[in-house]
Amino acid sequence: MDDCLFCKIIKGDIPSARVFENDDVFAFRDINPQAPVHILIVPKKHVANVLEGADAGIMDGVMRAAAQIAREQGLAENGFRLITNCGRDGAQSVNHLHFHLLGGRQLSETMA
Numbered sequence: 001m002d003d004c005l006f007c008k009i010i011k012g013d014i015p016s017a018r019v020f021e022n023d024d025v026f027a028f029r030d031i032n033p034q035a036p037v038h039i040l041i042v043p044k045k046h047v048a049n050v051l052e053g054a055d056a057g058i059m060d061g062v063m064r065a066a067a068q069i070a071r072e073q074g075l076a077e078n079g080f081r082l083i084t085n086c087g088r089d090g091a092q093s094v095n096h097l098h099f100h101l102l103g104g105r106q107l108s109e110t111m112a
């Protein structure tokens with residue numbers, strides 16, 4: 001996807017603060033953090049969102065990466081939140097599947 005922001009970040013065409021990378025997954029700090037730790041975890045394969053073919057392999061890789069990053073960022077003891085937005089009502093602004101890892105403070109009890 002030539003015009004996809006996160007594909008460009010994964011390729012390194014747009015700089016990012018990378019925190020994790022393996023063959024299938026890339027993770028970097030959100031440019032507009034909403035918590036002390038706010039990391040975006042994305043599959044390298046372009047998938048628009050969870051409605052569009054996030055197969056078991058992709059999801060497994062993303063979840064494993066999320067757990068590893070959470071531990072490495074010191075979030076295992078107090079916990080964290082892992083969110084994916086989808087479509088208009090979900091307020092998804094970048095159409096490349098991504099999960100927000102949020103932590104480092106007590107988060108709101110409301111989800112929406």
Ligand code: 5GP
Pocket residue numbers: 005016017028029030031032033040084085091092093094095
């Ligand atoms: P969404 O709203 O689609 O769930 O999340 C997109 C996220 O990408 C937002 O939290 C936004 O701050 C972040 N973002 C948008 N553009 C950039 C960018 O160029 N670099 C980084 N690191 N994050 C970005």
Ligand code: ZN
Pocket residue numbers: 001004005006007008045046047095096
């Ligand atoms: Zn993409």
